[in-house]
Amino acid sequence: MDLSYSEDEAFRAEVRGWLEDHLSGEFAGLKGLGGPGREHEAIEERLAWNRHLAEHGWTGVSWPAEHGGRGLSLWQQVIFHEEYARSDAPNRVNHLGEELLGPTLMAFGTKEQQERFLPRILAVEELWAQGYSEPGAGSDLANVQTRARLDTDGWVIDGQKVWTSNAHFSQWLFLIARTEPGSQRHHGLSFLLVPIDQEGVEVRPIRQLTGGSEFNEVFLTGARTAPDLVVGEPGDGWRVAMALLGFERGVSVLGQVVGFARELGGVVRLARDNGAIDDPVVRDRLAGLKAELEVLRWQALRGLSVVGGSDAGAPSVFKLAWARWHKRLGEVAMDVRGLDGLVASAAPYELDDLQRLYLFSRADSIYGGSDEVQRTILAERVLGLPREGR
Template sequence: MDLSESADDEAFRAEIRGWLEEHLTGEWAALRGLGGPGKDHEAIEERLAWNRHLAAHGWTGIGWPEEHGGRGLSLWQQVIFHEEYARADAPARVNHLGEELLGPTLMAFGTPEQQQRFLPRILAVEELWAQGYSEPGAGSDLANVQTKARLDGDQWVLDGQKVWTSNAHFSQWLFVLARSEPGSERHHGLSFLLVPIDQEGVEVRPIEQLTGGSEFNEVFLTGARTPADHVVGEPGDGWRVAMALLGFERGVSVLGQVVGFARELRTVVDLATSNGAIQDAVLRDRLAGLRAELEVMRWQALRGLSGDGADGAAGPSVFKLVWASWHQRLGEVAMDVRGLDGLVAAGAPYVLDDLQRLFLFSRADTIYGGSDEVQRTILAERVLGLPREPKGTAQR
């Protein structure tokens, strides 16, 4: 595995670093560090404007093929972009679900008409997307989806409820996994549909979180409609499309995630140094362990992206297990460094600082995006070759 950078890669790193230094100034400077997990409620309109500024300068869809409007950059150059973006503390982008998940899915499974209709608007950040997967009874057990979809003439009609739907309150579209074949069970009879949110049959209710924000939502579909040709792939083949999309979820952006983790760790170490907590030998050892694990995590992620790691779903599953546990432990160490002060809100009525928000939001890391139990099941069955769990007990 050769992870050295070529002269072209080094030039590209200098290019994106210079561009960010030049543009994250003036009106944009105040956006540094805003958004992201537990903070997606921050400066939505301003971050949307920034995201469109990126698009206008060719910094969206950088890995998309040129025939779909992207830049067709190499995998390593995409890694460089995400690392430099994170190092610059640039604001979290609001277009992640459309650009990183739905876009590649449409390229792989969509019709030419769907690609022409949706891809340019995703690239230009003109339309934002939310993910309609989880339901009250189908979170990690996604194959238990009960939202119904039926054809009525030239339209699909949907009835059901989705939950933990990130950013649905400011998105225009929802990609939905729904049961379109009556009587079907588990992975069979599901369809992947593209549904407009701004219609009478869609109600979005924000869910207030411990962090004080409401980036997650409940979405109620009551006779919601979408054109018949807004099904991606064949009707009834939605599971295959949905799983492919989840494969795109853990791509090159994970390297930017690691850079963000490193910044959070530095913040905790700096606080421990300034308030004297670093003198505690046990706490100092925990911080050193987190630093070493983070470095291993980065190299393992690079190994997986290079194709030199575990095959199929194994690489992403291992990485999700590792970073979720690591991030939770960082939040716990952060609170130990804060001491009793960490139990008091930074301001009234409920203003949290970054470390308090880190601790509270990281409690969900081992659940969202595929719970630890699901990741271990994937590894057991697909890597170790263990028998599948009996029907009715597996959490898939």
């Protein structure tokens, strides 16, 4: 495999040129906004940018043309995400719909569901949130207690979700709920599509350590959705929910690695400016991060080259590695920043980029499957060790 993907360099030039031309004027000020720990920033403006991308065919780049997507090859997708991150374009607001729900509807949805939802995801007209976690169901997701029953008008849902990113500005929630009374674990669950703007849904933002409120508690009290808004067969929701998680580790990880490189560059610049670079220990730690980042990039490429293949452990190894790397970057950043990094620079609680990076990166080893969960996957599915007792 040619990992320099040289035949696609013309495409790289096209993406880079488009981003340079369009990240200007009203959008110029959005550069760098909305990254991890900063999702609360400039939502309306980022939404406008996301719709601008859509108008020019830069949403759904991996989606096949039959569903309105751009149908890029795998390497072109890698290039798109790398160039997007390199340009410092703002984080897209619509990624849960575009990268998770869209592909799931293509695989499991009915024709009506696809026609109803996919065009609106592509056009960034409807935003989605993910209602999986509950107070008693995070790592142990099969412990979902939210219930749903079908009456004459449709599904009626009762329960509570938590850590629901973006629910406070989304129109729709995809969730898993127990639809077969008395069922246990991953049996008897269904995957439902639920409108958020209704009386039975209450969204309460959770204030985070970073000062922002990116995720929420969502209370469902007699919430309703139409009878045909179940994806896959009723009772078979676990399969759909797990397939959706499989899309989470897609091509965009290469963009993530480029984003990490930008963050590291910022820390190195600060170290040069404030003299911290003169400390050989700091230099050594920065050099270590740089070298490991290169390894991460190759790991990400390796993960893509074995999608659906034999290396079942690759996504878990990559998740463990990047979470560890990013947390260390946050720690080194604070050391470079020095003592004044311990206080917020403006009232009431306005943190700068490095402070946010440090605090938010603590969550990297939790979301998307915690470190312990990844190690359990590796132990059981790759090393063949005995399964943990439940």
